[in-house]
Amino acid sequence: xxxxxxxxxxxxxxxxxxxxxxxxxxxxxxxxxxxxxxxxxxxxxxxxxxxxxxxxxxxxxxxxxxxxxxxxxxxxxxxxxxxxxxxxxxxxxxxxxxxxxxxxxxxxxxxxxxxxxxxxxxxxxxxxxxxxxxxxxxxxxxxxxxxxxxxxxxxxxxxxxxxxxxxxxxxxxxxxxxxxxxxxxxxxxxxxxxxxxxxxxxxxxxxxxxxxxxxxxxxxxxxxxxxxxxxxxxxxxxxxxxxxxxxxxxxxxxxxxxxxxxxxxxxxxxxxxxxx
Amino acid sequence: xxxxxxxxxxxxxxxxxxxxxxxxxxxxxxxxxxxxxxxxxxxxxxxxxxxxxxxxxxxxxxxxxxxxxxxxxxxxxxxxxxxxxxxxxxxxxxxxxxxxxxxxxxxxxxxxxxxxxxxxxxxxxxxxxxxxxxxxxxxxxxxxxxxxxxxxxxxxxxxxxxxxxxxxxxxxxxxxxxxxxxxxxxxxxxxxxxxxxxxxxxxxxxxxxxxxxxxxxxxxxxxxxxxxxxxxxxxxxxxxxxxxxxxxxxxxxxxxxxxxxxxxxxxxx
Ligand SMILES: Nc1ncnc2c1ncn2[C@@H]1O[C@H](COP(=O)(O)OP(=O)(O)O)[C@@H](O)[C@H]1O
Ligand SMILES: [Mg+2]
Numbered sequence: 370x371x372x373x374x375x376x377x378x379x380x381x382x383x384x385x386x387x388x389x390x391x392x393x394x395x396x397x398x399x400x401x402x403x404x405x406x407x408x409x410x411x412x413x414x415x416x417x418x419x420x421x422x423x424x425x426x427x428x429x430x431x432x433x434x435x436x437x438x439x440x441x442x443x444x445x446x447x448x449x450x451x452x453x454x455x456x457x458x459x460x461x462x463x464x465x466x467x468x469x470x471x472x473x474x475x476x477x478x479x480x481x482x483x484x485x486x487x488x489x490x491x492x493x494x495x496x497x498x499x500x501x502x503x504x505x506x507x508x509x510x511x512x513x514x515x516x517x518x519x520x521x522x523x524x525x526x527x528x529x530x531x532x533x534x535x536x537x538x539x540x541x542x543x544x545x546x547x548x549x550x551x552x553x554x555x556x557x558x559x560x561x562x563x564x565x566x567x568x569x570x571x572x573x574x575x576x577x578x579x580x581x582x583x584x585x586x587x588x589x590x591x592x593x594x595x596x597x598x599x600x601x602x603x604x605x606x607x608x609x610x611x612x613x614x615x616x617x618x619x620x621x622x623x624x625x626x627x628x629x630x631x632x633x634x635x636x637x638x639x640x641x642x643x644x645x
Numbered sequence: 646x647x648x649x650x651x652x653x654x655x656x657x658x659x660x661x662x663x664x665x666x667x668x669x670x671x672x673x674x675x676x677x678x679x680x681x682x683x684x685x686x687x688x689x690x691x692x693x694x695x696x697x698x699x700x701x702x703x704x705x706x707x708x709x710x711x712x713x714x715x716x717x718x719x720x721x722x723x724x725x726x727x728x729x730x731x732x733x734x735x736x737x738x739x740x741x742x743x744x745x746x747x748x749x750x751x752x753x754x755x756x757x758x759x760x761x762x763x764x765x766x767x768x769x770x771x772x773x774x775x776x777x778x779x780x781x782x783x784x785x786x787x788x789x790x791x792x793x794x795x796x797x798x799x800x801x802x803x804x805x806x807x808x809x810x811x812x813x814x815x816x817x818x819x820x821x822x823x824x825x826x827x828x829x830x831x832x833x834x835x836x837x838x839x840x841x842x843x844x845x846x847x848x849x850x851x852x853x854x855x856x857x858x859x860x861x862x863x864x865x866x867x868x869x870x871x872x873x874x875x876x877x878x879x880x881x882x883x884x885x886x887x888x889x890x891x892x893x894x895x896x897x898x899x900x901x902x903x904x905x906x907x908x909x910x911x912x913x914x
Contacts, residue, residue, distance in 0.1 A: 407781075474733065478730055478732060478797070480701075641702070644702045645697075645702065
């Protein structure tokens with residue numbers, strides 16, 4: 370069926386290299402997206418939470434005028450926060466797919482292939498990012514329906530897309546690491562549930578960090594979500610960035626990118642655990 | 646004078662422990678090129694553990710394992726390029742089509758685009774799956790899934806192929822189909838196959854050599870015929886197996902393994 374002689378001298382694949390790495394990464398992401406396309410109900414159910422936050426929580430808090438958002442309406446202030454929150458909720462459960470693949474034998478087969486572990490992890494994270502993007506569109510449409518004015522400049526929008534991707538990939542790779550440690554669905558769901566609310570409340574999602582007590586302010590600046598939201602506010606709200614964001618875009622991107630690199634490296638180290 | 650090619654598989658004093666359990670206990674074994682070798686043993690004997698070590702998924706506790714001379718720890722990437730692997734559990738993705746399952750493997754092995762299309766087409770034809778290529782795998786029968794998995798694991802033309810319990814949970818007809826696939830791979834004489842099984846008829850039918858494991862220890866190895874002769878003029882492989890392995894009740898961890906095997910069987914329907 371295939372000649373023995375050449376089997377070893379010319380193994381099936383091409384050599385390694387950056388291009389091969391990219392192809393292998395996209396292969397993993399592509400399959401996840403093909404599945405998502407077949408089952409869009411997931412996207413619909415995920416729209417419920419943002420609706421509650423914006424329509425119920427947002428409208429009431431806006432009326433109460435309890436939170437000083439520096440001249441911007443509270444609802445507008447809340448939109449990037451809710452956007453990042455729904456991205457977080459998707460990404461933090463991204464690791465469940467790898468536990469699923471462990472219970473079948475899929476991940477074993479992937480790990481027995483020459484694809485670098487980093488490519489396998491990054492591919493998964495990227496698919497988390499793509500899911501999050503779809504969710505981001507839903508939240509932005511919702512904001513428009515509620516009459517929130519946003520900045521639609523292509524530059525700002527592409528900047529926001531990059532932030533959504535970065536943030537989602539950060540929490541996806543974190544989630545993959547957790548999955549590789551806990552290995553079972555039950556424990557994973559438990560850990561996910563325990564983590565989401567603290568990450569959300571210890572961020573600038575629904576109130577500015579300037580209102581926080583000192584310790585919480587420190588914690589919120591260790592939270593990647595804060596940087597994602599800070600950047601999204603600067604880019605999406607049609608007001609001077611300094612009135613709604615206080616960290617600065619360069620730091621927002623920088624912190625998220627460095628965190629992503631670190632977490633992907635950790636997840637790639639932990640990944641082989643899942644098949645043991 | 647050219648060096649003789651190293652054996653396809655070489656285990657030396659291989660040990661793997663899980664806490665107090667010694668799953669693989671000082672196993673040494675060499676399997677030559679082009680041979681179909683059956684790893685036999687009851688549930689919990691250590692078959693899957695050996696396969697996982699050889700496929701680089703699990704590091705040995707001590708001893709060494711090599712594939713075509715490449716050490717599984719030190720040259721893991723080379724080993725991965727040389728091997729194909731069908732895990733014991735169901736490893737085709739039910740939410741993807743058969744074609745997509747093949748495509749993702751072809752891409753992970755980074756086959757060039759032209760080769761990829763051709764190999765996928767060939768594989769589908771060979772496995773009799775052309776008509777089902779664009780159906781989701783969860784509509785497949787157990788036999789179709791195993792065929793697909795074998796196709797996935799041979800797209801990159803591996804030098805050594807590992808099949809962990811390829812026919813567990815399959816109905817007799819599907820088993821026949823899988824046997825045919827394995828026989829065809831064997832005829833092509835292009836790859837060495839290590840398959841694990843606890844069906845003696847399967848070993849008898851497919852394997853040039855067998856290695857019998859009992860509680861992690863290698864208790865016998867050789868051609869089925871030689872092993873049978875060593876026991877008596879009309880001994881069967883079944884008798885050989887019973888002779889060399891201990892009673893079921895003494896096997897630790899059998900419960901775990903049985904429940905896992907049944908689980909696979911359930912899903913294979
Ligand atoms: N990941 C693991 N953790 C703990 N024990 C394990 C693990 N994998 C296998 N074992 C134990 O090692 C022994 C051999 O298992 P295995 O190699 O799966 O046997 P087989 O494939 O021959 O049925 C069994 O006692 C099993 O319970
Ligand atoms: Mg097994």
